[in-house]
Amino acid sequence: xxxxxxxxxxPSAEHDKATERRRVTQGRVLASEWIKLRSLRSTxxxxxxxxxxxVGAGLLLSAFMASxxxxxxxxxxxxxxxxxxxxxxxxxxxxxxxxxxxxLVTGEYSTGMIRATLSAVPTRLPVLxxxxxxxxxVSAVLMTAASFTAFLGGQAILGTHxxxxxxxxxxxxVIGAGLYLTVVGLLGVGLGFIIRNTAGAIATLFGLLLIxxxxxxxxxxxxxxxxxPYLPSNAGQAVMAVQQAPGDPAPWTGFGVFCAYAAATIxxxxxxxxxxxx
Amino acid sequence: xxxxxxxxxxxxxxLAVDDLSFTVRPGIVTGFLGPNGAGKSTTMRMILGLDAPTxxxxxxxxxxxxxxxxxxxxxxxxxxxxxxxxxxxxxxHLLALAATTGISRRRVNEVxxxxxxREVARRRVGGFSLGMGQRLGLALALLGDPTTLVLDExxxxxxxEGILWIRxxxxxxxxxxxxxxxxxxxxxxxxxxxxxxxxxxxxRLIADVSVADFIHNSSRQTxxxxxxxxxxxxxxxxxxDVTFADAAAGALEVRGLGSEAIGEIAARHGMxxxxxxxxxxxxxxxxxxxxxxxVEYHGVTAGELAGAxxxxx
Numbered sequence: 132x133x134x135x136x137x138x139x140x141x142p143s144a145e146h147d148k149a150t151e152r153r154r155v156t157q158g159r160v161l162a163s164e165w166i167k168l169r170s171l172r173s174t175x176x177x178x179x180x181x182x183x184x185x186v187g188a189g190l191l192l193s194a195f196m197a198s199x200x201x202x203x204x205x206x207x208x209x210x211x212x213x214x215x216x217x218x219x220x221x222x223x224x225x226x227x228x229x230x231x232x233x234x235l236v237t238g239e240y241s242t243g244m245i246r247a248t249l250s251a252v253p254t255r256l257p258v259l260x261x262x263x264x265x266x267x268x269v270s271a272v273l274m275t276a277a278s279f280t281a282f283l284g285g286q287a288i289l290g291t292h293x294x295x296x297x298x299x300x301x302x303x304x305v306i307g308a309g310l311y312l313t314v315v316g317l318l319g320v321g322l323g324f325i326i327r328n329t330a331g332a333i334a335t336l337f338g339l340l341l342i343x344x345x346x347x348x349x350x351x352x353x354x355x356x357x358x359x360p361y362l363p364s365n366a367g368q369a370v371m372a373v374q375q376a377p378g379d380p381a382p383w384t385g386f387g388v389f390c391a392y393a394a395a396t397i398x399x400x401x402x403x404x405x406x407x408x409x
Numbered sequence: 410x411x412x413x414x415x416x417x418x419x420x421x422x423x424l425a426v427d428d429l430s431f432t433v434r435p436g437i438v439t440g441f442l443g444p445n446g447a448g449k450s451t452t453m454r455m456i457l458g459l460d461a462p463t464x465x466x467x468x469x470x471x472x473x474x475x476x477x478x479x480x481x482x483x484x485x486x487x488x489x490x491x492x493x494x495x496x497x498x499x500x501x502h503l504l505a506l507a508a509t510t511g512i513s514r515r516r517v518n519e520v521x522x523x524x525x526x527r528e529v530a531r532r533r534v535g536g537f538s539l540g541m542g543q544r545l546g547l548a549l550a551l552l553g554d555p556t557t558l559v560l561d562e563x564x565x566x567x568x569x570e571g572i573l574w575i576r577x578x579x580x581x582x583x584x585x586x587x588x589x590x591x592x593x594x595x596x597x598x599x600x601x602x603x604x605x606x607x608x609x610x611x612x613r614l615i616a617d618v619s620v621a622d623f624i625h626n627s628s629r630q631t632x633x634x635x636x637x638x639x640x641x642x643x644x645x646x647x648x649x650d651v652t653f654a655d656a657a658a659g660a661l662e663v664r665g666l667g668s669e670a671i672g673e674i675a676a677r678h679g680m681x682x683x684x685x686x687x688x689x690x691x692x693x694x695x696x697x698x699x700x701x702x703x704v705e706y707h708g709v710t711a712g713e714l715a716g717a718x719x720x721x722x
Contacts, residue, residue, distance in 0.1 A: 146556070153481070167494075246488050249458075251480060251481055253474055253480055409459040
């Protein structure tokens with residue numbers, strides 16, 4: 132047996148030192164996920180789409196409302212929420228950002244990349260935290276910037292019929308829009324790890340966000356009034372409403388409930404990621 | 410060094426890997442051979458902690474794979490080719506995985522050069538051929554300069570020049586004292602690359618032999634005889650060590666007796682011979698003999714297919 136063979140059998144002190152230097156850490160896995168996120172055209176385009184939808188639709192609806200109030204009908208005076216009008220694009224943008232959250236995960240499962248990722252990080256959970264972390268920071272920064280842009284642009288279009296960030300609840304609603312979108316994407320990340328299939332995870336995500344509230348309407352009204360406001364999307368959207376409708380949760384309470392749904396999904400994702408074969 | 414002890418994987422009521430124990434030693438190339446569906450990939454995934462064994466365990470360099478602090482530095486792996494996001498460039502694919510363990514950009518560029526992908530490194534992997542995908546997989550395996558390599562069918566899809574390159578690369582890596590564990594379903598390829606063979610069929614260990622022993626044991630000879638008096642000749646050459654393989658009417662495939670002996674017996678009895686040919690079994694045939702009965706999917710013309718595969722190489 133050669134000297135090199137012996138080295139491989141009994142790792143040398145040098146090998147141990149190199150191993151220590153190359154230790155997988157949460158920070159390194161975060162760096163890895165950041166490289167992954169920015170090196171895919173699809174993620175960049177999906178983020179752009181979410182920004183364009185937030186700003187574009189917000190400006191369009193603001194312009195529409197501006198034209199409505201310019202020619203007031205004395206019979207039907209226009210009552211509208213200028214903040215809500217300028218943030219209307221969020222309802223479209225949630226589709227893009229939700230898909231992005233799902234794709235960050237299922238894109239790896241559909242291509243087989245996940246096996247390379249998990250053999251580099253065999254403890255697995257750091258991958259989940261890193262994907263959720265990188266996505267949260269990128270989405271919170273970009274989507275909050277987009278909602279501010281939509282709001283400021285929308286108010287500029289509405290002119291005297293608009294409002295300002297100083298008005299009660301407005302700044303919270305604008306920040307809330309960016310946060311709501313981010314948590315939608317986090318739900319997508321969690322569902323991606325649970326379902327591991329793009330179409331299935333997207334269908335589940337939008338089933339929960341868009342279809343569940345409609346289905347819940349068939350509940351007896353004595354139940355519905357307690358259940359419907361706490362369904363994920365309704366609870367989450369409370370934070371981006373300037374004024375709460377009667378029976379709705381308080382803004383941050385609602386958002387807290389929405390975050391709890393996302394946290395439960397991510398925890399379930401972590402348990403399954405740890406247990407299942409890759 | 411890789412050690413598998415009682416490794417078992419059950420999917421429902423099907424045993425994919427059945428109580429498999431073996432040791433892969435450093436310093437040599439060890440071939441992991443078996444027909445498709447024999448459980449080679451499942452075994453490799455269990456070694457790499459991707460699939461949890463139903464029973465048993467595998468260790469790499471004395472520890473379970475998942476317990477290594479810097480796995481890419483310990484074990485280089487190539488699983489199925491193109492376990493890569495198709496939308497990312499080869500460079501960014503390697504860079505992202507290098508980042509998990511603090512490997513520099515310089516090393517990423519270095520392995521890209523080693524596998525000869527420099528010109529296409531910035532192109533999206535979706536457009537890569539199978540051979541380019543294999544080279545990228547190898548680049549990832551080499552990234553952390555690991556002491557152990559686990560490679561699943563690395564020569565699949567490579568052209569002859571690529572096959573020769575990989576053969577020399579694996580031998581060189583083993584010569585440096587590394588453990589090199591390579592799966593293949595091609596006996597002929599492993600005979601040229603590996604020193605030790607671990608042969609499996611239907612998830613069970615069939616043989617753990619050196620290539621030299623395998624070749625020695627399998628070089629037994631058959632003699633093909635054609636004669637109008639084949640049936641009588643068969644009775645004359647029959648003996649305790651002599652067996653007959655199936656053959657067409659008027660012909661015999663004799664094992665255990667050389668062509669000289671058969672010729673002399675025929676001459677003594679004044680028989681007419683139309684043919685007397687010594688036939689050496691190829692390694693591929695010896696391998697198929699060994700794994701017959703453990704092949705997962707039989708084609709109607711399995712023999713013809715295997716023949717075509719051999720001549721295509």
